[in-house]
Amino acid sequence: MINLDRVKHEFNKFVDTFDSNDGKIRLKIVHTYGVVAMSKYIAENLNLSNEDIELAQLIAYLHDIARFPQARDFGDYRDYKTFDHADLACQMLFEQGMIRTFIEDDTYDSIIGKAIKNHNKFSIEKGLNQKELLHAQLIKDADKLDNFRVKINHDFESILNTTKNKLENDVISKEIYNQFMSNQLIISSERKTDLDCWVSYVAFIFDINFPATFSYIKEHDYINLLCNRIDYKRIDTLEAMEKIRIHALEYIEKWGKK
Secondary structure (H helix, E strand, O other): OOOHHHHHHHHHHHHOOOOOOOHHHHHHHHHHHHHHHHHHHHHHHOOOOHHHHHHHHHHHHHOOOOHHHHHHHHOOOOHHHOOOHHHHHHHHHHHOOOHHHHOOOOOOHHHHHHHHHHOOOOOOOOOOOHHHHHHHHHHHHHHHHHHHHHHHHOOHHHHHOOOHHHHHOOOOOHHHHHHHHOOOOOOHHHOOOHHHHHHHHHHHHHHOOOHHHHHHHHHOOHHHHHHHOOOOOOHHHHHHHHHHHHHHHHHHHHHOOO
């Protein structure tokens, strides 16, 4: 039995042990609630059962629980420079027994664990059953939807450990540009510049599972807002970003209808 009031209460107790004045901590608190809302939105759009809608929200509360010690201890969200936050979340929840703080029943443990473990991976592992795959795909989409909001609304220091001025004068590497134009999700460790990171956020669209997610991105104009947030000073960068924008909008228009 899932009690979302209990889940929310215990999540708040957990994050209260961290410094909410830290921009990175505050970002992840807001992000978690955003992902909860997006998980509910997608699950309802899919006409899932009340049980699955509640389960999707529970997973959303827990998916980034390891981001808080990551921010506190490293001040950096780059997994390849610190640790895999999804893997650590599973350790905290299932090896250390933290999951029972949020839900006493172990019926959903496999689904929760598989969803959280896979939510940040380049691709979802093979061999999941139907329910595990559904929730792994759902949290991936919900996470991306709120990540668009984060990248549009939060300060660059909290997002990327960089400044607006540096981004405005930065370049996009040829390798990352070509990957994007080939409809490829971008591996974090292959990014060479801060603008490569920015392009990789736009490339989230190449890893979307549900039409509702495409619709939400389109309705909220996330691609244009993301591309327009930076005042590109270099002509070559400006031209590359315009091509990226057009390609992304055309991709969403095409695949959002399927």
